[in-house]
Amino acid sequence: MFLVWFEKFFINTPWPLIVLGILILAWIGSRSIPVVIGTFLSFMLIGYFGMWEDTMSTLAIILVATFLCISIGIPMGIAMARSNKIQALIVPILDVMQTIPSFVYLIPVVMLLGIGKVPGLIAVCIYAIPPIVRLTNLGIRLVDKDVLEAADSFGANYWQKLFGVQMPLALPTIFAGVNQTIMMALAMVVIASMIGVKGLGLPVLRAISNQYLALGLMNGLAIVVLAIIFDRVTQKFGLRMQKYRNDGKD
Amino acid sequence: MSKNDILIKVNQLYKIFGDNSNEALDLVKDGMGKDELLEKCNCVLGLNNINLDISKAKIQVVMGLSGSGKSTLIRHLNRLIEPTSGEILVNEQDILSLSQKELVQFRQNNMSMVFQKFALFPHKTVLQNVGYGLAIQNIPVDEWDTRAKKWISRVGLDGYETYYPGQLSGGMQQRVGLARALATDAEILLMDEAFSALDPLIRSEMQNILLDLQSELHKTIIFITHDLDEALKIGDRIAILRDGSMVQDSDPQKIIMKPADDYVSDFIKDINRARVIQAKSIMTPSKSKSSGATVKEDMVLEDILQIMSDAPSKPVTIEDTKGNITGKIEMVNLIEGMKRPESQGTNITG
Structure with missing residues (x-):
């Protein structure tokens, strides 16, 4: 499966290449030297403390989960923005997904699919998908009615309006959703490790049950570091995408 | 005025906002007024039996105070708002019978619109904004590019092609709006209080640009305004709306010399008669x-x-x-x- 391939790819590739790749991505995303230097130092520390493999596993599941959430969540958000009925249908489902304790849906997932990466991935996605759906919907609905009317008056059809006007104008909001989704996926890593997902969550879990303070702290901090890097890079990227707003008066 | 000169014909147009609009329509046809209707049916009377003939290559001004239904009326012409009942003919074609697809075609080729709040696309450059109407017709980029550039320079915005609307002043933004509407070469131009949001000097400048363009292009323009001076300056014909009903529709001189009722007289009492008659x-x-x-x-x-x-x-x-x-x-x-x-x-x- 995709996830397995991804994880193997991350673990087996020599670490300097991975670090280089991540630094390049960080630069493309943020265009900020401090962020890139911070990223470099963090990964060096992670490697120094021997958490490299776990970090790579976590990275793999986060990336796959985020990719899944985006590819399901954005179309869902678009559908919600198009029709009030669909919105009325999906909102309660999202409420349930966000508030129900994760353990409750871990039980049926494990019962049906057993223990391993796939159920772990599903659990992470259930938890992480609501923000991207909600914010896509919100972003599209908040697009200025006057501008949409203008597009209408020139004879734009639904898809031309969606991809030419609504999505580009909703992008900053949608991006905030992507950011939130990544953060929530990271938060789920520890819980997912209970059902057999490898990665930084596993040592944390072990530390909790054995009261190894140092082990828990170190791996916990590694998660935090990953979170901060993801957050800074995606936020800076989101900001840059709305550059037309910066020098405007709006 | 011969019959052939009439490009747009509006017949017995009614618009009622709210539920039960069909029931309310019967009441309105029996003569119920706006306030009573609101009280009884919880419906708002938007347009009440509008009949209007708009001649080809002329500027038809529609005037009225806020809430008189003028913006509602103009949005019926390209069906941004669907009427409750009535008939709208453009070039003797009933536009209310157009399917969604035909309507899109119709909007692309026959009518374009300029908006009060400009309604430019903030994420597109001036060039992309002006070319928008062409781009969505799947005209190749290099073609719409040249056509859009021509209109940008025609409204005097040379050199601003790569700017975003947010970087321009109000007057410049509305020039972009005007160029965007002209770029599709549509015969009919709808202008919804297009200059109302501009300060007086810029407004008068834009009016001159419009008249200048009109003397060359001979479009059929429907111009909405609440400013009588503006109406008198640019209108070949002025229709006055009040509470959704047409009060008077005649040439500007007649409005001043023979106002149809007190409402119209009120409208014209502050103008400088010596300067317009x-x-x-x-x-x-x-x-x-x-x-x-x-x-x-x-x-x-x-x-x-x-x-x-x-x-x-x-x-x-x-x-x-x-x-x-x-x-x-x-x-x-x-x-x-x-x-x-x-x-x-x-x-x-x-």
Whole structure:
């Protein structure tokens, strides 16, 4: 499966290449030297403390989960923005997904699919998908009615309006959703490790049950570091995408 | 005006906002007013039996105060709002019978619109904004690019192609809006209070740009405004709306000389009559030359007064654009013309 391939790819590739790749991505995303230097130092520390493999596993599941959430969540958000009925249908489902304790849906997932990466991935996605759906919907609905009317008056059809006007104008909001989704996926890593997902969550879990303070702290901090890097890079990227707003008066 | 000159025909158009609009429609046709309707059916009367003929290549102004239904009316012409009942013919084609696909075609090719709040696409450059109407018709980039550039320079925005709307001033933004509407080469131009959001100087400048363009392009323009001076300056014909009903539809001179009712009189009472009334509205028809100077029939009273003050006792001769003598004006006519119509009353007592 995709996830397995991804994880193997991350673990087996020599670490300097991975670090280089991540630094390049960080630069493309943020265009900020401090962020890139911070990223470099963090990964060096992670490697120094021997958490490299776990970090790579976590990275793999986060990336796959985020990719899944985006590819399901954005179309869902678009559908919600198009029709009030669909919105009325999906909102309660999202409420349930966000508030129900994760353990409750871990039980049926494990019962049906057993223990391993796939159920772990599903659990992470259930938890992480609501923000991207909600914010896509919100972003599209908040697009200025006057501008949409203008597009209408020139004879734009639904898809031309969606991809030419609504999505580009909703992008900053949608991006905030992507950011939130990544953060929530990271938060789920520890819980997912209970059902057999490898990665930084596993040592944390072990530390909790054995009261190894140092082990828990170190791996916990590694998660935090990953979170901060993801957050800074995606936020800076989101900001840059709305550059037309910066020098405007709006 | 011959029948062939009429491009847009609006027949018995009604629009009622709210649920049960069909029930409410019957009540309105039986003569129920706006306030009563709101109370009884919780429906808002948008347009009440509008009949309007709009001639080709002319500027038809629709005037009214806020809430009089003028923006609602203009949005019916390209079906941004669907009517409750009625008929709209453009080029003798019933646009209410168009399918969604045909409607999209119709909007792309026949009508374009300029908006009060500009409604430019903030994420697109000036060039992309102006080319938008062409781009969505799947016209290749290099073609719409040249056409859009032509219109950008026509409205005087050379060099701003790569700017975003947010970087431009209000007047410049509306020029972009105008260029965007003109770029599709649509025959009909809808302008919804297009200049109302601009300050007076820029507004007058934009009016001149519009008149200048119109003298060359001869579009059919439907122009919404609440400003009478603007209506008189650019309108070939003015329709006045009140509470969704048409109060008067006539040429501008007639609105001033013969207001249909008190509402219209109220509208025109603050204008400078000497500056808008033209010679032909007050002259006495005559074929023979008078003793004074000769002036064109569209000269305004203010200018005639200037001429007559040199020789107050000599009537001036009026001629039409071809140079034929059509009438004469004496001093007393001028005074009569500048006086407000009877219905408005005067403040003189005793």
